[in-house]
Amino acid sequence: GAVVSQHPSRVICKSGTSVKIECRSLDFQATTMFWYRQFPKQSLMLMATSNEGSKATYEQGVEKDKFLINHASLTLSTLTVTSAHPEDSSFYICSARGISGDFYEQYFGPGTRLTVT
């Protein structure tokens, strides 16, 4: 159980276009989902926290107008990178919060590799 999927796994887009990445919790409901970005040889950096039915909370330095997050249901959150530029090329990982025993556990998706040309 506790599987999180992401789609697509890889995407290449041209500079100036927008890209949507989907994150789904397949076998549990997640009121909270998180979006991370990871550059090569670096650890995960939290971009935003997404709560179902409400606006996302963005970390300092993350442009909310550039990285649009929608969490319309308990099993789906989407991240849209608008007007993508080459510097947005990165590995984007989502996670969904569920309960495992006594803990809130974060289950991570497999990631989406975005390349902007």
Place this chain on the structure above:
Amino acid sequence: KNQVEQSPQSLIILEGKNCTLQCNYTVSPFSNLRWYKQDTGRGPVSLTIMTFSENTKSNGRYTATLDADTKQSSLHITASQLSDSASYICVVSSIKAAGNKLTFGGGTRVLVKP
């Protein structure tokens, strides 16, 4: 400021050998400490999770220790296999009113050679 520091940044070990990864943290208030394994191009997968009162926890060939007094943790890999080649990330959870907040270490990249 909450921080998690891991050492070494990377290491190379021969298949079958053991290794130990270190994690030091300054996170308050402390809730729990997790070790994740992240294969290249994949999302992190949880290995262990420990609370304040737990000193050690094992998951197969992976054994994590926690010293809450010195705020240190280690991850020991026994009889390494080629499939152990990955990044290992130490993550500390602190308790916030709005829910747990995770602080990530920079990771240790492990390469197991035959």
